[in-house]
Amino acid sequence: MSQTIVVKIGTSSLTKSDTGFLALATIAQLVETLSQLRQQGHHVVLVSSGAVGVGCARLGLTERPRTISMKQAVAAVGQGRLMRVYDDLFSSLQQPIAQVLLTRSDLVQRSRYVNAYRTFRQLLHLGVIPIVNENDTLAVDELKFGDNDTLSAMVASLVEADWLFLLTDVDRLYSADPRYNPDAQPILEVEKIEHLAELNIEVGDRGTAWGTGGMVTKIAAARIATTAGIRTVITEGKSPQNMLKILQGESLGTQFAPLPHAVNARKRWIAHGLVPAGKLYLDQGAVKAIRQAGRSLLAAGITEIEGEFQSQDAVQLCDERGQEIARGIVNYNSLDLQKILGCHSDKIPEILGHAGADTVVHRDNLVLSS
Numbered sequence: 001m002s003q004t005i006v007v008k009i010g011t012s013s014l015t016k017s018d019t020g021f022l023a024l025a026t027i028a029q030l031v032e033t034l035s036q037l038r039q040q041g042h043h044v045v046l047v048s049s050g051a052v053g054v055g056c057a058r059l060g061l062t063e064r065p066r067t068i069s070m071k072q073a074v075a076a077v078g079q080g081r082l083m084r085v086y087d088d089l090f091s092s093l094q095q096p097i098a099q100v101l102l103t104r105s106d107l108v109q110r111s112r113y114v115n116a117y118r119t120f121r122q123l124l125h126l127g128v129i130p131i132v133n134e135n136d137t138l139a140v141d142e143l144k145f146g147d148n149d150t151l152s153a154m155v156a157s158l159v160e161a162d163w164l165f166l167l168t169d170v171d172r173l174y175s176a177d178p179r180y181n182p183d184a185q186p187i188l189e190v191e192k193i194e195h196l197a198e199l200n201i202e203v204g205d206r207g208t209a210w211g212t213g214g215m216v217t218k219i220a221a222a223r224i225a226t227t228a229g230i231r232t233v234i235t236e237g238k239s240p241q242n243m244l245k246i247l248q249g250e251s252l253g254t255q256f257a258p259l260p261h262a263v264n265a266r267k268r269w270i271a272h273g274l275v276p277a278g279k280l281y282l283d284q285g286a287v288k289a290i291r292q293a294g295r296s297l298l299a300a301g302i303t304e305i306e307g308e309f310q311s312q313d314a315v316q317l318c319d320e321r322g323q324e325i326a327r328g329i330v331n332y333n334s335l336d337l338q339k340i341l342g343c344h345s346d347k348i349p350e351i352l353g354h355a356g357a358d359t360v361v362h363r364d365n366l367v368l369s370s
Ligand SMILES: Nc1ncnc2c1ncn2[C@@H]1O[C@H](COP(=O)(O)OP(=O)(O)O)[C@@H](O)[C@H]1O
Pocket: 009, 010, 011, 012, 013, 167, 168, 169, 170, 172, 173, 174, 175, 176, 177, 178, 179, 201, 202, 203, 204, 206, 207, 208, 209, 210, 211, 212, 213, 214, 215
């Protein structure tokens, strides 16, 4: 059966850690594996990091740039070279590819999100492998994916993928960073992403010198993807052919099972496409009504708000401890909400001087966090 497969490969797998040069054997194997998946009839998207790493190698820089302008300039050098290598290798296997550079803002507006979806579907329909990266050269700091693990999960959700493979320089997730903890235990399967906290996994604060985010962002990506009904696998980048075995049912890497009841496309956009502009703190009753009974949020259940936002912006709904329990589109701006929080809905017209929506966040615009 034809499946949609998104594969993300990190800088740590694409380049040699000692020289920064391209890991050509790995890239060739990746290209062969992805072409094979296409020949088997699957739809394939590659999310490839490496623009900054390859750009640095090209310019003879020995460490990752620190300033934004330098990083953006270096990425412009590296992205072109990276695509040239991919195109040479894929062309020798008669596999057409396309470059898709995304910025976070491309997914915030619903119409642009839907437009991106249509472009991906068309490329996949044509049998092309889109190669995606963040548009590092133009992305602005306030509105960035920041790491390609998150980007790949959002792309997987956008294209309604069945699988997300995160290829990295470790063979799977461990109970702690195996680089510093020789006793770290391998984790083979995560049945429910909500149970991950119980495993007490130590992820450190970052990955390799060239990677961005380390395991933290891979786990965040798994959270986004599994919520969208996508099976997610963390596995070794230097053996991309293992993906074929995993698709045949072999237990390699760490596999995160998809949630059985994936949220619909619009709610996925609310949860991950939109960037929250504020926080609403809820009392226990409201948390229970939203979490357990699937109700809308009313002004009466809000105890405090944070941030300046407009009506129809996305906001985080948090419990009393500040833990996010859901996200949604708010029906009031922050100034009005400040006046009506804690009040019964009947009192809203009197307080504001005009009739407002009955709900602060309607349940159709509200998505529970996993
Ligand atoms: N619990 C953990 N299990 C496995 N690896 C971990 C863990 N915590 C941190 N890491 C580190 O994450 C690194 C991979 O992340 P990163 O360097 O960002 O790779 P990539 O370039 O593939 O995105 C590994 O090399 C490893 O040192």
